[in-house]
Amino acid sequence: MAQDAHAAVSAFRWARLGEPLALWKATFRASRREVRAVFRELDLRAPQRIHSRQIAQLYRMQLGDALRYLAAPPISADDLKVLADSTLSGAALRKPSQARSVLRTIQQTLDPFRFQWVITARRPSPAEWKAAIVATASLLTYQRVATIRRNADKDDQERAVKAYLRDVLGLREEAPRKIDTMRDTPPPGSFCGESEVDGRKADIVVSLHDGRLLLIECKVSNSALNSVKRLNNDAAAKAAHWIKAFGVSQVVPAAMLSGVFKTRHLAHAQDQQSLALFWAHRLEDLGAFVNATK
Incomplete structure (x- = not known):
């Protein structure tokens, strides 16, 4: 387990260090345009002139994030x-x-370091004005890029697992579906993408050859702290729900892992929370498990 956790961290590090700056640059430029538009609309050089109707205008212009x-x-x-x-x-x-309520909330929480001139009721210098725009755009860019990365990493992992199930193991891909009982599952030897299983979404549902369901949650973590949320609090919680709904003999809750995970969290999820663990860099382990159910 420790060796695989280390290999996953190495793969994560390689991917991050090799990531081009193009995404950051493009996102920053878009964020900076939005921040400049908010500054112009609200006229932070003269905050006493800001009117509540300008808040509605910002949201009509799709500038709520920047605000x-x-x-x-x-x-x-x-x-x-x-x-x-x-x-x-x-x-x-x-x-x-x-x-007015939204405007008051923004005014009460305004950053005193980026907007010192607002706090001290004076006009900003050109340098202060530019620095505030760059700093605000950078904060917004960081959040957006983090979201894009998180979604892209998870999507890439899901695509890789589906391709392996379909092209290597020869399982049939079926349409996603709502699964409330075992009668709703795909036929044995097939799988489907994101589906609602007894009210909780599973990223990939595999109908094993022996009639059981393998319910896979794709989890990508960028830190040990984040791994607790993704694995122990999310995937393991779903595992407990599915086992209670269908029985331990009918379902195999599992997590497909990429990125940074602490071995003690992995051991707890596996031994105490009934979660089967697979690694995205070792899909052959998933293949061995699926084939063993024939």
């Missing part, structure tokens, strides 16, 4: 809804009271 990143720390959309007591929909923000 939230003026705060310190940046506010998530869900948190802003709670703090401002607004749904952030167009209909809600057309109401002056709702828009």
Whole structure:
């Protein structure tokens, strides 16, 4: 287990260090354009002139993300809804009271380091203005690139597993489906993509040759701390739910792993949480397991 965990970290490191800067540059340019538009619309050089109707205008212009990143720390959309007591929909923000609430929330959480001139009620210098734009755009870019990476890594892993099941093991790929009972499963020797299994989504559902279901969750982690959430709190929680719903003799909950995972978390998921573990860099182990059910 420790050897595979180390190999997965090495593969993750190689992929990150070899990643081109093109994604970051393109995302930063787009983020900077949005931040500049927010600065122009709100006129942070003269914050006393900002009106609540400008908040609705920003959301019509699809600039809500950039607006939230003026705060310190940046506010998530869900948190802003709670703090401002607004749904952030167009209909809600057309109401002056709702828009004013969003505006007050942003003003109260404004970053005092990036926007010192706002806090001290003065006009910014050109250097301060430019630095605030670059800093805000960088924060927004980091979050967007992290999301793109996370989704891309997971999608790549899912595609690789499906290709292996189909092209190497010869399993038939069926359409995704809703599975509430064992009668709803694909026929033995086949698999399907993301499907709802007793109310919880499984990334890949494999109908094994012996009639059991192999329910695979694809997990990519970029840190040991993140691995607890992805593996022990997410995949293992689904495993317990599926075993309770179908029985331990009917389902095999599993996780396909890439990236950074602590061996103690892996051991706990495997031994205490009834989760079968496979590594994306060793798909032949998955193949051996599937073939052994013939």
